[in-house]
Every structure is written in structure tokens, then in C-alpha cells.
Amino acid sequence: MMSARFVSPGSFRVIFFLWASVLSLGLSSELKVKVRLPDGRITEELLEADSERDSITLEYRQTDGTLITFVADFKQDVKIFRALILGELERGQSQYQALCFITRLGHNEIIPSESMARLRQKNPHTVRTAEEKRPTETFSMNVAVNVTLAWQLSALIYNTCSVARDATYTREADMRHWLDTGTEGSMFETLPQAVEVPGLQSCRSVNDLWQPCSCTYSMRLEWYPCLLKYCRNKDSLGHGASYKCGIKSCSKGYDFTYYTPHKQLCLWEEET
Numbered sequence: 115m116m117s118a119r120f121v122s123p124g125s126f127r128v129i130f131f132l133w134a135s136v137l138s139l140g141l142s143s144e145l146k147v148k149v150r151l152p153d154g155r156i157t158e159e160l161l162e163a164d165s166e167r168d169s170i171t172l173e174y175r176q177t178d179g180t181l182i183t184f185v186a187d188f189k190q191d192v193k194i195f196r197a198l199i200l201g202e203l204e205r206g207q208s209q210y211q212a213l214c215f216i217t218r219l220g221h222n223e224i225i226p227s228e229s230m231a232r233l234r235q236k237n238p239h240t241v242r243t244a245e246e247k248r249p250t251e252t253f254s255m256n257v258a259v260n261v262t263l264a265w266q267l268s269a270l271i272y273n274t275c276s277v278a279r280d281a282t283y284t285r286e287a288d289m290r291h292w293l294d295t296g297t298e299g300s301m302f303e304t305l306p307q308a309v310e311v312p313g314l315q316s317c318r319s320v321n322d323l324w325q326p327c328s329c330t331y332s333m334r335l336e337w338y339p340c341l342l343k344y345c346r347n348k349d350s351l352g353h354g355a356s357y358k359c360g361i362k363s364c365s366k367g368y369d370f371t372y373y374t375p376h377k378q379l380c381l382w383e384e385e386t
């Protein structure tokens with residue numbers, strides 16, 4: 115049942131991942147992958163695929179304790195990034211601070227949920243680094259999203275972002291796209307932008323903790339299956355048939371910039 119047919123290609127490339135040939139109806143699965151972080155430490159990344167909901171969830175803890183969660187909703191073409199940042203109690207912060215960033219999921223950003231659900235690891239103890247490092251993408255998140263009303267965008271937003279009610283954001287271009295496709299406007303609130311608030315500075319250069327500023331939060335998906343690899347199988351007549359024989363892994367950074375009413379809510383800008 116779990117056997118994976120596998121033909122070694124002629125190259126020296128080592129293939130780490132195999133496909134389980136199981137029925138994929140309503141399949142959900144979990145994969146734990148050891149991943150090396152940029153500081154050299156190792157974290158365990160959890161990848162969950164739900165082929166019925168057509169979604170993938172990826173989660174890992176950074177060295178500083180921050181929990182990063184990424185959700186891809188293929189049904190709605192929506193992706194969600196969440197950061198649960200440990201607060202500094204001695205600086206009057208709550209136990210943790212939650213941020214949610216919602217944006218459109220492009221095609222071929224990550225492998226389909228059905229392929230993810232069937233992915234198995236040959237050696238779970240191997241520490242992995244991504245084969246391809248993709249450039250960091252910058253997002254200007256100047257629209258606040260009401261999490262209670264966001265079920266219209268994706269059924270997965272509420273569960274992921276209800277801990278970040280006051281800090282769930284999207285881009286104006288994404289909002290316009292969703293409005294054009296019939297989504298109700300009441301869930302969106304456009305926030306002040308640097309152009310509208312003269313003197314709105316980056317939080318990095320603001321000293322007063324109660325002053326509004328433009329905050330940037332950076333996160334990285336350190337390892338994710340971004341492409342399917344195909345191999346060719348030659349039959350006796352020399353005809354080739356291609357079949358899925360592995361994945362390519364990528365890492366990618368994301369910089370999210372958004373308006374925050376108090377620098378107090380953006381203290382990481384100080385520490386960098």
C-alpha cells in the first residue's frame with residue numbers, strides 16, 4: 115500500500131522524496147522535516163496537506179521562539195502567513211503578539227495539496243536546506259481585514275487568524291481583486307499610508323513608543339516543496355513516459371510593511 119515505485123534516473127542526483135501510492139480521496143497527511151535555519155540551528159518543520167479541503171499548512175518555530183505558520187488555500191487561491199511572536203513581558207507586552215498577512219496565492223508557488231499529501235520522506239533524520247533560494251518579496255499591507263467576516267475569502271482564515279484580530283492585513287491590490295469578484299467590502303478597512311500621513315516614519319527611526327509608524331515584519335519559509343520533478347521512463351521501444359519522481363525545495367523571504375498605531379507593537383525593528 116505504501117510502496118513507492120521509483121526508478122533511479124541516470125544522473126547522480128539523489129532523490130530524497132518518494133510518492134506513496136495511496137488513494138488520495140480526502141487524504142490528509144503530515145510530514146516532519148528537519149530544516150537548517152540561517153543561524154545554523156535546526157528546526158522541525160511540520161507540513162500538513164488536506165486534499166479534501168485542498169490546502170497545505172506549513173509550520174515551524176524560529177530560534178527566537180516565534181511560531182511561523184503558512185497556509186495555502188488552493189480552493190480560494192488565498193495564502194495566509196501568521197507569526198506568533200513571543201512578547202517581552204518586562205516591556206509591558208502581552209505574552210505573545212500575533213500577526214496575520216493574507217494575500218493571493220499564485221499558480222505554481224507550491225506543489226498541489228494532493229501531491230503534498232502523498233509525499234513521503236526516505237530519511238526523516240536528514241537535515242535539509244532548500245535547493246533554490248528565491249528572492250525576498252516585499253508586500254505593502256495597507257488594508258486591515260476583519261477576521262470575523264473573512265470567511266468569504268477563505269474558510270481557513272478564521273482558525274488561523276482569530277488570534278490576530280487587531281493585526282490581520284492584506285494588500286490594496288488584493289482587496290480590489292476580491293471586491294471585483296463579489297466579496298463584500300465591509301471586511302476591509304484601508305489604513306493610513308506614508309503618503310497620507312506626512313511624517314509617518316519607519317518604526318526603526320521612531321523613538322517614542324506611542325507614536326504611529328510604518329512597521330516591517332520579515333519572515334522566511336525556509337524549506338517548502340515548490341515544484342514537482344519529473345523523470346522519464348523509457349520502454350523497450352524507446353518511448354518516454356514522464357512520471358513524478360520527486361520535488362524541488364525552495365526557500366523564500368517575505369517582507370510585510372503595514373501601518374501600526376504605536377511603535378510599541380513593532381519592537382523587533384529596534385533589535386535588528
Ligand SMILES: *[C@@H]1O[C@H](CO)[C@@H](O)[C@H](O)[C@H]1NC(C)=O
Nearest residue numbers: 260261262263279280300301
Ligand atoms: C468585524 O465584524 C464584526 C461583525 O460584523 C463586528 O462585530 C466587529 O466589530 C468588526 N470588527 C472590527 C474591528 O471592525
